[in-house]
Amino acid sequence: MEHNVQQSKSTTSRRSFLRKGLAVGGAGAIGAGLFANGLPAFAEVESGGLTKGDAAILRFLSALEILETDLWQQYNELGGIQDSEVPGGTGSAAYTKALKVLDGDMDQYIHDNTEDEFTHFTFINAYLMSKGADPVNLDKFRTLPSSKATGAQDIGRLTNLMQLTVDTSYWTKYRSRTKNPDFGDTFPPAVPGLLKGQFPAIPRDNNDLSPADHIQAIANTAGFHFAFIEQGGTSLYPSLAQRVTHPEVLRILLSIGPTETQHFQTWQDKAGNAPALTDPTNGLVFPDLNSPPFGGEDFQTNLIMPEPTIFLSRKFPPVSIIRPTETKGAAMGALKALTDDGLFIGQPQEFFDVLHKLAKQADAARHGG
Numbered sequence: 001m002e003h004n005v006q007q008s009k010s011t012t013s014r015r016s017f018l019r020k021g022l023a024v025g026g027a028g029a030i031g032a033g034l035f036a037n038g039l040p041a042f043a044e045v046e047s048g049g050l051t052k053g054d055a056a057i058l059r060f061l062s063a064l065e066i067l068e069t070d071l072w073q074q075y076n077e078l079g080g081i082q083d084s085e086v087p088g089g090t091g092s093a094a095y096t097k098a099l100k101v102l103d104g105d106m107d108q109y110i111h112d113n114t115e116d117e118f119t120h121f122t123f124i125n126a127y128l129m130s131k132g133a134d135p136v137n138l139d140k141f142r143t144l145p146s147s148k149a150t151g152a153q154d155i156g157r158l159t160n161l162m163q164l165t166v167d168t169s170y171w172t173k174y175r176s177r178t179k180n181p182d183f184g185d186t187f188p189p190a191v192p193g194l195l196k197g198q199f200p201a202i203p204r205d206n207n208d209l210s211p212a213d214h215i216q217a218i219a220n221t222a223g224f225h226f227a228f229i230e231q232g233g234t235s236l237y238p239s240l241a242q243r244v245t246h247p248e249v250l251r252i253l254l255s256i257g258p259t260e261t262q263h264f265q266t267w268q269d270k271a272g273n274a275p276a277l278t279d280p281t282n283g284l285v286f287p288d289l290n291s292p293p294f295g296g297e298d299f300q301t302n303l304i305m306p307e308p309t310i311f312l313s314r315k316f317p318p319v320s321i322i323r324p325t326e327t328k329g330a331a332m333g334a335l336k337a338l339t340d341d342g343l344f345i346g347q348p349q350e351f352f353d354v355l356h357k358l359a360k361q362a363d364a365a366r367h368g369g
């Protein structure tokens with residue numbers, strides 16, 4: 001390609017052009033300008049030795065971590081612990097109390113998960129910059145409304161937590177001994193009702209704080225949503241790690257990824273404590289997962305360790321593993337799952353275009369390239 005002929009010159013001039021663009025346009029221009037202006041965003045080998053593929057994978061992960069941070073921040077403002085480590089918001093007593101029905105330490109766990117996500121994107125962006133690569137910034141898309149409930153900040157958000165369609169099939173996916181999503185298998189949800197509408201996972205305003213079964217249903221929704229988000233990260237990191245090139249980039253993915261698994265493991269344990277109830281305002285049912293027609297190995301709430309299942313080929317014995325870990329299309333799959341979750345309801349087409357491009361570039365990355 002033409003770029004390879006004069007690589008150092010064209011790389012330098014393009015980089016200085018991009019930097020100038022950033023300086024003029026501000027941080028918000030990165031998301032729109034860098035990826036939407038039709039320029040090839042990377043050289044084959046970026047300065048500092050980061051390959052095009054490694055940079056693309058790190059940028060996609062940074063974008064998802066920014067989105068994760070945004071949603072966790074909203075949970076923390078209303079249901080976590082607001083302090084110097086995770087500032088913002090003043091808490092909602094009724095929502096925090098309902099969350100604590102799942103576990104007395106829910107506020108602490110929400111706080112810690114939020115802080116972890118903040119460090120994930122901050123670290124990845126700093127690492128990209130240390131290699132002369134451009135970081136990701138989605139600030140221009142912070143336009144979605146905040147909750148009007150007392151305790152939340154009134155600021156623009158990247159993600160929507162007030163109209164979620166939560167897929168709880170992760171529950172049975174990790175309990176199956178015979179199926180694996182990498183073989184094309186599908187799994188029934190633990191809470192079928194959460195797939196049949198759009199439900200708030202945080203109180204939308206103070207009217208949502210009662211009656212008791214309504215705010216509890218919102219807290220239950222959050223409890224199952226926490227695990228949905230973190231099981232996604234649990235699969236995404238090992239899926240993308242298979243295509244990175246530099247050992248240090250592999251180390252980053254292998255070191256951050258399992259923290260997502262730590263989160264998931266905690267959250268699916270807590271979700272199992274969500275009380276069975278029917279939301280009197282909208283009919284959303286949280287079933288007793290330990291009784292028929294639920295119950296048994298696929299639903300029993302204390303079966304929180306992964307069951308062994310098929311992996312790579314049916315000729316091998318079953319093994320306890322993360323699932324899925326198929327690398328092909330992993331970034332686009334993660335983006336689709338979050339979109340289907342309803343997290344981006346209200347975002348403009350440009351937002352989806354930017355994320356689609358980041359996912360496409362990450363999925364084009366190849367080990368050694």
Ligand SMILES: [Fe+2]
Pocket residue numbers: 065068116117120233260
């Ligand atoms: Fe994360």
Ligand SMILES: [Fe+2]
Pocket residue numbers: 068117229230233260263
């Ligand atoms: Fe996470």
